[in-house]
Every structure is written in C-alpha cells, then in structure tokens.
Amino acid sequence: MDPKDVKSAVVVGAGVMGHSIAQVLAQAGIEVGLVDLTKEALERAINLIKSNLDILAEFNRLPNDEIPAILERIHPSTDLVSAAQGVDFALEVVVEVADVKKKVFSQLDEICSEDIVLASNTSGLDIFSIAEVKNPERLVISHWFAPPHIIPLVEVVPGPKTSPDVVAFTAGLMKRLGKKPVVMKEFVRSFIVNRIQNQISLAVLEMLEKGWATPQEIDMAVKNSLGIRLPIVGVVQTYDFTGLDLVLDIMKSYGVSHPLFEEKVKQGHLGAKTSKGLYDYGGRSEEEILKKRDRLYLRMLDYLEHISAFESV
Template identity: 35%
Template structure:
C-alpha cells in the first residue's frame, strides 16, 4: 500500500509538527486548520523546527528545503483531503469537534484514504462514520514528533488487517518507532505511565510539601539514567523480582486517588503561571520567550537522542 499524499487536519502544536514529520519522510502534505490564524502561523513554526533540526545536524539544508517544498496550506478541508492517501486528524481533544471533522472528511475524502487520529485518550472509533471504519486507525504521537520517535498504532474493532502494517511500514521508513497494539488501550503505555507519574508528583507537593525542584532532582539523578538504558521492566529484573514482590507485599506505598482536582495546579494557573508559554509554571523562566525555551529543549533532546543511539547501538 503506497502512501504518498497526506492531509493533516489541525495545524496547531501537533499538527504543524506532524506535517513536518511526513514531509521529511518524503510525503506531499496538505495542511488545514479551521482557524486561519493558526494555519497562517504554522509555516513559521515549521521553519523554526527545521532550524533546530539543522542546528543539531539532524537534517541538512537540502532536506529542509525539500521538506518545506512538500508542505502546502489548504484553504478548506475539502481541498486538503480530496486526493489524500492518508488523513492525519490532529484537532482539539473534544469528542464533538472530532465527530464533526470526521463527518466532513467522510464527505470529501477518497474512499480508500486511511484515516489516522492522533487522539491521546479518546476512543474515536464510535465518532467515525461507518463507511470509514475499515480504514480508520489511531496513530498517536508525542511532542515534539520530529524528535520523539514513538508513535502508538491501534486498530478499531472494524479496521482492515492491512491498515496497521501499512502505517507501521510507513513510519519505520521515516526512522520512527511504532508501538503496535492489538486493540485500543486507553492512554496507550507512555501516556498511562505519565498520568500515574503526574498524580504522584502532584500528591507529593500537595500532601508532603515536596518541591517541584526536589522531584526533578530525584528523577534526573535517580531514575533517568537507569530508565534510559534499561527501561522499567528490565530495571525490575536487575533489581530482582523477589525484592520487587517484597516491596509490593509490604504495602507501604498506596497510589493516589484521582479526585479530578489538584490544589497546586489550581493555585499556579490562577496566578497566571500556566507553563512555558506563560513565562512561569512550577519554574520561573526569567523572561525568555516560549520559542527560545522550546528551541533549547529541542536541542538538548536531540543531543541526548544522538548519545543514547550511540550508546544503545542496535538494541531497542
């Protein structure tokens, strides 16, 4: 199954980056967003991402030029999808909005187009028109997807058996790392682990008075190296499974209950400290622009990625 023409629906944080990922992979990409301001702002964000990749020597100037030449904005969704082999849905994580987007895609897209949703948590299959179910799947990425290689692939209950292998082959050809699920696991693996970690970190701040800096210090100096080299399950093997079992049997740790609320997040958000784009969150970013901070993050991720690849060799 040949996939050459891609439509990315949604040009925001993930959409513009997914357009770049597919263009760097050699596909021609139509990019659409219902908000003209978001669509008009996407080229600058794509160029900034390319500049970072080029600075880190992850791509050449020629690769950047070719990729940018493969991305075209579309004035309407119909224009974006009319000749697509693959449609990547990356709109806001609200079921009603996604349902409407899928209905519009169904009106205008070729019958054989694959529909891949970047949803983080939703079961999108009940939202997709029946005629599209056989060629619908989840392809969920992590930000920034032009650096982070993991992509979660999951079929729906009626997805043709050829769809997931086709997406897996496409993304492996991009140099990415597809994680194939036999069926939808809500939140996949990485998102579920992040959700559990979020709850525990916020609980430690709210209940035990631990600081954000304390948590990051422990993660960076106690967990990062071992998780990067071993993963978590192999780390348990090295710890010894009997010791792991004894720790569980001791019952000294009880996971936090998700109440749907977090006092520390409420306090920060109400104070205007919403994260990097606000200039402060758990940390104060000293007046640096969000663009500068994201570029610095990306360059550090790229350096780490290069070093880890060299360290790990062929082992995945």
C-alpha cells in the same frame, strides 16, 4: 496500499502537534495538505516548521539545502475539501474535543477515497466510538509525541473493527517516516506512555499537595535516579535488576501480588541474577549482564553531567 507508495497526505489541525507532523511527512518526500481554521493559525504553523527545520539542520539531522523543497511540499489550506481530495493518507490532529473530531472524520469519510487510512492523533479519546465512518476497518489511532519532529515514538492503536492490514500499513508508514511505532493489541484509554505518565502525575500531585517535597526536590530526585536508568532499562526490564523475588516481596508488603511475578519466582527466574526473568539473557552470567548495563549507565551519567542536565532548565 504499501507505505512506500504514499505520495500525498492531509493533516487536519496545524497546532502544537499538527504542524510538526506535517513537517515529518514532508521530510519523507510526501506532499502534505495542512489544514486549519484560519490563515493566522496556518501562518504560525509554517513559521514554526521553518524554525524546527533550522534546528534539525543545526544538529546535522537534515542538510540545509533540503529545507526549501521540504517547505514546498507543505500546502497550507483552510479548505479541507480541496486539501483532502485524492490523498493517500489522512491524519486528524484537531483539538481533543469529541464533537470536533467526529465532524472532521465525517468530512474525511466523505472526501477521501474509501480505501485510504484515516488516523487520529487523539491522546486517549475512544475515537472508534466517536467517529462515524462508512468503513470502520480503516480507522486507526497513530499517537505521536511532542515534538513530533524529534521524539521517535508513535503508538499505533487499533479499534475493535480496524483491519490488521490497516495496522500494518500505519506502522509501516511510521517506519518510513523514521519513527519507532509500537503497536498495541487493542484500544485502551491513554495507551502505553500516557497511562504510565498519568500514574506519575497522580503521585507528583499528591506529594506537592501534602508538601512532602518541593518541586525542585522531586525533580532532583527523579533526574538523579530514574533519569539515568530509564533510557537504558525502561520501566519493565528494571524489575529484572531489582530481582523478581524482591519485587514480589515488596508487592506483598503492600498487600498485593501479581500472577506473572509469582510464576517467575516459582520457576526460579528471578532476573539478571539467574539470567532469566521478564527478559531472557541467553545464559549470560550475572557479571556479564551487569557490566553491559553499567557501561551504559556510566556513559549516560557522563553525558548528562557533560550537558549539565542536573541543573534546572
């Protein structure tokens, strides 16, 4: 199926993530069955969706007069069977408990037609070993970020049997929804962002436990450094600005190394200063590259100061 032909979907689980994902689908003109266990959970979900839509309208991301039609496209239900019947796409967003997800996928496998994609929003479970479905080539992970109606990224992760068409369809559908999909080559626990975030968490927890810095000091340090640079150079391109030769020396001082960095340094590709590193700067001079970066840093700094981002929330 072409992503543009998706007219209906079911979202199973209407909690922190599910309600907002259903909203994003409905905003793109798709009829959505939103399923949870109780009427109370669904009522809470609809109230949250209304509030989310108000905020989006407040920030001119959505015309106010579109809100009633979006809400009409969301069909809350406690009956998975009727909600999932005949849909063009199914997304599981229930609790991160293997047995619960396994049961939901067995139900979706029974109810949904054999050719529609079954996706999971798991944060890192190996859904491909957990779910038992007749056509495992249609099983895929689409991992959204909270709050889904605001954060653009969706990680699309295939399992060992997921077909390339299913991956392409899922990424295409995310684009249609206005999201920025990043497709991983294969399933690895925690995917890209949580893998990075987990390492940050370990470092933070160690610092707090040992009392090396207070929570406020750690956040101050991060907001006044990485907070400004990350949106501009990410976590990989930043090496090009440090200089890959220095990065390699630092690694060696810790008693480690990395073949990619060794190779680049051997070739004389040291980053921005040689116009080639992990990125290729197309022969631009170091001054040109740094000016472009610094304009962006300064705009970011101006804006963060303007909104008082360095104060605590």
